[in-house]
Amino acid sequence: MRIGMLTGGGDCPGLNAVIRAVVGKGESQYGDNFLGFLDGWRGVIESATTPLDWDRCRDILTIGGTILGTSRTNPYKVEGGVQKVLAALKANAVDALIAIGGDDTLGVANKLTAEGVSVVGVPKTIDNDLSATEVTFGFHTAVQIATEAIDRLRTTAESHDRVMVCEVMGRHAGWISIYSGIAGGAADILIPEQPFDVAEVCERLKARSVGRRHACVVVVAEGATPKEGSFSVASGELDQFGHVRLGGIGNLLAEEIEHRTGFETRATVLGHIQRGGTPTAFDRVLATRFGIAAIDAVHNGGLGTMVALQAGEIVRVPLNDAVSEPKLVPHEFYEEVAAPLFG
Numbered sequence: 001m002r003i004g005m006l007t008g009g010g011d012c013p014g015l016n017a018v019i020r021a022v023v024g025k026g027e028s029q030y031g032d033n034f035l036g037f038l039d040g041w042r043g044v045i046e047s048a049t050t051p052l053d054w055d056r057c058r059d060i061l062t063i064g065g066t067i068l069g070t071s072r073t074n075p076y077k078v079e080g081g082v083q084k085v086l087a088a089l090k091a092n093a094v095d096a097l098i099a100i101g102g103d104d105t106l107g108v109a110n111k112l113t114a115e116g117v118s119v120v121g122v123p124k125t126i127d128n129d130l131s132a133t134e135v136t137f138g139f140h141t142a143v144q145i146a147t148e149a150i151d152r153l154r155t156t157a158e159s160h161d162r163v164m165v166c167e168v169m170g171r172h173a174g175w176i177s178i179y180s181g182i183a184g185g186a187a188d189i190l191i192p193e194q195p196f197d198v199a200e201v202c203e204r205l206k207a208r209s210v211g212r213r214h215a216c217v218v219v220v221a222e223g224a225t226p227k228e229g230s231f232s233v234a235s236g237e238l239d240q241f242g243h244v245r246l247g248g249i250g251n252l253l254a255e256e257i258e259h260r261t262g263f264e265t266r267a268t269v270l271g272h273i274q275r276g277g278t279p280t281a282f283d284r285v286l287a288t289r290f291g292i293a294a295i296d297a298v299h300n301g302g303l304g305t306m307v308a309l310q311a312g313e314i315v316r317v318p319l320n321d322a323v324s325e326p327k328l329v330p331h332e333f334y335e336e337v338a339a340p341l342f343g
């Protein structure tokens with residue numbers, strides 16, 4: 001078969017490991033040949049392609065980012081986009097498409113199945129917010145990076161007796177913040193799912209520093225919002241999937257903490273550092289398993305599905321179910337595992 005592949009949405013460590021596994025098994029076991037579409041759905045709309053074979057992919061396992069490039073292009077928001085996609089797949093004689101992405105990219109893939117396109121989805125995102133899979137590759141690496149940053153922030157916090165606010169990614173889902181915050185022993189963790197009361201956060205910080213230095217780290221997700229809605233954090237810019245670009249709550253929160261507690265406070269925004277660089281061993285293995293499962297799905301009755309991890313096993317779920325609702329941090333998990341250790 002002739003198989004097209006694309007990576008869409010924000011990049012994450014492990015994308016190249018998926019591409020490598022798909023091409024490796026596809027060539028050797030099924031006799032497939034491949035072409036890559038560049039920069040997500042943009043490359044399909046514009047028929048911008050690159051050849052892919054084992055020679056090109058053999059050594060990309062450990063490399064961060066994606067050799068195919070990525071974008072947040074939405075064919076359903078581009079004039080004539082869907083027709084161009086269908087025409088490009090025909091012109092390139094593509095029998096099936098493997099789309100590696102998060103809810104936006106796979107949402108497009110799902111809609112295209114109704115147009116008769118043969119697609120298999122692979123879930124990626126550092127945000128870990130896809131409900132059909134226990135975990136997405138890229139998440140583990142992002143948590144590791146954020147945890148290392150928190151460890152480093154803690155030592156400088158202790159030297160200077162400061163509160164350090166560490167802003168991590170996560171617009172709607174607080175998985176990176178809660179995992180890295182727990183792993184880093186944060187004094188407080190603020191996530192989008194739980195609007196926070198800044199007065200209560202400051203009270204906890206004051207209480208913990210009675211009779212001792214107040215040095216500590218507070219982890220905040222970029223999408224966390226205060227209950228009273230007193231901070232304005234959105235830049236107002238929207239991408240083609242309607243997401244606002246965030247980044248700013250960390251600095252505002254640090255100012256507010258300093259103002260309310262009198263404790264010297266600094267903010268660090270980790271930003272895209274969380275998405276760059278080589279994947280952890282866990283993500284390399286998960287991405288490889290997903291890639292192998294995706295090419296098997298193309299050949300063995302799995303078109304229209306997304307590969308997923310459930311109870312340790314790789315399974316297939318209908319694309320439609322895969323993108324139906326986001327996976328958010330449950331209130332009980334926050335209250336039972338994180339909140340008791342604040343302060």
Ligand code: F6P
Binds near residue numbers: 126169170171275
């Ligand atoms: O890919 C997910 C993500 O990393 C989010 O955590 C973050 O809000 C967003 O992408 C940032 O997007 P961009 O790189 O387009 O600014």
